[in-house]
Amino acid sequence: DAKTTQPPSMDCAEGRAANLPCNHSTISGNEYVYWYRQIHSQGPQYIIHGLKNNETNEMASLIITEDRKSSTLILPHATLRDTAVYYCTPQGAQKLVFGQGTRLTINP
């Protein structure tokens, strides 16, 4: 299973863009990169995923490096409700492997 490395915690000011990095240098060629977030005592919420190309949806943007060894999740205008633990996880053979994630705190 591919391993991921994320900073344990980050802070961001409300209204600013939050950029969350993830290293997945052992990702296989057919594995997608998935991002989820988990607010305290709730199930994870799907955010976005991608394979090679950058992706954008109503929640966030995903930037994947050309060598696919790392990616960055961008929340363009962070709000207090974006405070959560963010997980980057490759998906291979349907399995998600969750690391420790990044605890993102949005400050007023």
Added chain:
Amino acid sequence: GAVVSQHPSRVICKSGTSVKIECRSLDFQATTMFWYRQFPKQSLMLMATSNEGSKATYEQGVEKDKFLINHASLTLSTLTVTSAHPEDSSFYICSASSPSATDTQYFGPGTRLTVL
């Protein structure tokens, strides 16, 4: 988006009893469902993967006779914790895979199990 529910949201039981947790995909048919466990301040750990109509595949170290999984339909999977003990107290979360090429998993809200 795809919605997954779990019932109950929290349960307290006595040691030695069995507890059943239900996971339902509300607006899509889930060919595959997953069960995770999360201890306080830790990440999610996959327990097992179940495909509709077949036996579940358990991760290493997860006792299949203790954690019984049934996936009898495309919208319902159940996890039964048999002879529960205090060390089984945890947050149990299910996910269901949407039938698309990328098989995105959508998670339920979780069930908090406390064994006294």
